[in-house]
Amino acid sequence: MSQYSISPTGERFQLPAQEDYSKEFGRLEDVVQNQRAFGREIVLVMGLGFVGAVMAAVVADATDEKGNPMKFVIGMQRPSTRSFWKIPLLNRGISPVSSEDPEVPLLIHRCVNEKKNLIATFTYDALKLADVVVVDVQCDYLKEALGNIREGRADMDALEESLEIIGQHIGPKTLVLIETTVAPGTTEQVANPIMKKMFRKRGIKADPLLAHSFERVMPGRNYVSSIRDFWRVCSGVNDEAKRRVVKFLKEVLNTEKYPLTVLDRPIESETAKIVENSFRATILAFLDEWSLFSERNGIDLIKVINAIKVRPTHSNIIFPGPGIGGYCLPKDGGLGVWAYRHIHGFEDDIFKITPLAVNINDTRALHVAQLTRDALRNMGRPIASAEILVLGASYREDVGDTRYSGSELIVRRLTEMGAELRVHDPYVLHWWEFEKQDEYPASSHSLKRFFRGQEKLKDLGVEQDLKKALYGADTVIFAVRHKHYLSLDPDEIVKYANGPIAVIDCFGILDDEKIERYFQLGCEVKGLGRGHVKRIKDQVRESKSQLPLDIPMQFAEDKM
Numbered sequence: 437m438s439q440y441s442i443s444p445t446g447e448r449f450q451l452p453a454q455e456d457y458s459k460e461f462g463r464l465e466d467v468v469q470n471q472r473a474f475g476r477e478i479v480l481v482m483g484l485g486f487v488g489a490v491m492a493a494v495v496a497d498a499t500d501e502k503g504n505p506m507k508f509v510i511g512m513q514r515p516s517t518r519s520f521w522k523i524p525l526l527n528r529g530i531s532p533v534s535s536e537d538p539e540v541p542l543l544i545h546r547c548v549n550e551k552k553n554l555i556a557t558f559t560y561d562a563l564k565l566a567d568v569v570v571v572d573v574q575c576d577y578l579k580e581a582l583g584n585i586r587e588g589r590a591d592m593d594a595l596e597e598s599l600e601i602i603g604q605h606i607g608p609k610t611l612v613l614i615e616t617t618v619a620p621g622t623t624e625q626v627a628n629p630i631m632k633k634m635f636r637k638r639g640i641k642a643d644p645l646l647a648h649s650f651e652r653v654m655p656g657r658n659y660v661s662s663i664r665d666f667w668r669v670c671s672g673v674n675d676e677a678k679r680r681v682v683k684f685l686k687e688v689l690n691t692e693k694y695p696l697t698v699l700d701r702p703i704e705s706e707t708a709k710i711v712e713n714s715f716r717a718t719i720l721a722f723l724d725e726w727s728l729f730s731e732r733n734g735i736d737l738i739k740v741i742n743a744i745k746v747r748p749t750h751s752n753i754i755f756p757g758p759g760i761g762g763y764c765l766p767k768d769g770g771l772g773v774w775a776y777r778h779i780h781g782f783e784d785d786i787f788k789i790t791p792l793a794v795n796i797n798d799t800r801a802l803h804v805a806q807l808t809r810d811a812l813r814n815m816g817r818p819i820a821s822a823e824i825l826v827l828g829a830s831y832r833e834d835v836g837d838t839r840y841s842g843s844e845l846i847v848r849r850l851t852e853m854g855a856e857l858r859v860h861d862p863y864v865l866h867w868w869e870f871e872k873q874d875e876y877p878a879s880s881h882s883l884k885r886f887f888r889g890q891e892k893l894k895d896l897g898v899e900q901d902l903k904k905a906l907y908g909a910d911t912v913i914f915a916v917r918h919k920h921y922l923s924l925d926p927d928e929i930v931k932y933a934n935g936p937i938a939v940i941d942c943f944g945i946l947d948d949e950k951i952e953r954y955f956q957l958g959c960e961v962k963g964l965g966r967g968h969v970k971r972i973k974d975q976v977r978e979s980k981s982q983l984p985l986d987i988p989m990q991f992a993e994d995k996m
């Protein structure tokens with residue numbers, strides 16, 4: 437029976453059949469032969485996800501001093517029902533990832549349709565043609581408990597499988613550059629033995645040329661430049677691998693302006709990534725307790741942070757929002773803690789701050805449900821069966837990536853508490869964490885298992901029309917700083933909701949003027965770290981109570 441892969445816009449693509457593989461390889465051999473005639477190196481990027489799809493295009497776009505493309509790039513993606521659609525889309529010159537960066541679609545279109553040096557394929561045989569393989573597959577950390585990262589493990593299945601396949605297919609002189617974020621020690625102690633074993637089986641005596649250089653990509657407005665125009669760290673398992681990776685990165689990235697840091701060993705490059713992200717996770721988690729302190733003591737943490745930020749030494753202090761989310765920060769610390777025991781064999785427990793930070797970030801969003809409950813209670817409305825609109829499904833502003841977003845936890849907890857949820861997000865067409873909650877992100881690893889009463893969330897659609905989403909809502913939760921939400925007018929919101937609502941600000945989106953207006957309109961406002969809203973509420977109440985009794989409220993507000 438034919439199997440299909442369906443793109444986010446609903447287009448169905450039939451998965452390749454057995455006989456398609458040899459045809460596909462024949463096509464690739466012809467194209468590669470032509471490209472070699474131009475003197476181009478053949479680069480295969482394995483895994484066309486958020487990183488691989490754009491990295492492939494950045495490599496294809498690189499030119500020599502005369503402006504000629506130096507590489508021919510084959511994006512390779514396994515033909516799973518979930519991901520196969522990326523291949524035909526990319527071959528049309530359409531980006532498989534949606535982004536706010538206008539350069540992403542232009543870059544992919546240019547390389548596929550104009551320069552014609554970027555194609556995508558599903559056959560592993562393509563690896564036989566590569567001079568360089570860039571590995572951009574995932575390496576997950578599977579958590580077994582909510583808010584306890586120690587109960588979990590690195591899931592290296594996709595990475596290990598990819599390395600085995602690479603070892604079975606590539607030539608001995610092919611450089612394999614692992615960009616995947618891995619548990620420190622992976623390149624030398626996991627990848628190298630796997631590849632060597634495969635080489636020996638094939639009678640290849642040479643040692644594999646393995647290197648590591650992690651990605652610092654930020655899918656958002658500067659998606660492309662966060663790959664191309666950004667500092668890189670790298671290393672290789674031996675001198676030749678190191679030489680080759682430095683040469684490759686210098687050819688494809690803007691290393692003149694953003695110099696490369698070459699470390700002695702891959703474990704140092706791997707550790708740099710984990711420490712970098714654990715540092716970020718820690719400074720974000722640190723503000724969770726000060727956020728609660730602020731809420732309970734009449735302080736606006738947003739203004740406090742802005743006051744601190746003017747000091748150059750503290751300019752990277754940032755408000756955490758409803759948890760951190762994204763693919764990297766929730767897992768990378770776990771990969772480090774796990775590696776200490778399971779790759780390096782230590783039994784003692786040296787990690788305190790790194791796991792604590794991840795645990796705090798992973799559960800911060802639950803507090804939003806408490807604020808919602810309290811705001812509705814102040815309005816005399818029970819949370820059970822309240823109609824709650826969450827504005828923003830993705831983990832950060834102006835991207836369509838929903839992985840581990842704080843919004844998911846908000847929806848799950850409030851559903852558990854009996855509320856009816858609806859969601860609006862201009863960037864997200866399908867919220868797979870709900871739509872496919874029995875298999876996504878992996879079977880039996882949905883956050884669903886930590887909450888009760890989640891079955892109906894399979895039908896949670898993402899509304900694109902804000903007015904429609906607002907109609908009849910009891911509560912609006914500002915969960916993500918998408919640009920669409922920054923200047924929404926309280927009067928309009930209340931008008932479309934058809935009456936006063938509870939408003940929950942998770943990200944310092946509302947200024948004091950807007951908060952005041954919501955109170956004037958009879959709404960209740962609460963926010964993460966925003967203890968001062970009570971003061972604004974009292975002021976609004978006081979000014980209302982001072983009005984002569986015979987002035988109708990609406991008229992009185994017009995005079996204010």
Ligand SMILES: NC(=O)c1ccc[n+]([C@@H]2O[C@H](COP(=O)([O-])OP(=O)(O)OC[C@H]3O[C@@H](n4cnc5c(N)ncnc54)[C@H](O)[C@@H]3O)[C@@H](O)[C@H]2O)c1
Pocket residue numbers: 482483484485486487488512513514516519572573574575594595597598601615616617618650651652653654655763764
């Ligand atoms: N997304 C980010 O913002 C970001 C930033 C920095 C680093 N990283 C790291 O980059 C790596 C990749 O992340 P991502 O966000 O692109 O992940 P992703 O899940 O979006 O993409 C991985 C892709 O690899 C494919 N894949 C898996 N096994 C394969 C195989 N055997 N052959 C071919 N394709 C295969 C998957 O189908 C998927 O399309 C991760 O280690 C991540 O931590 C990601």
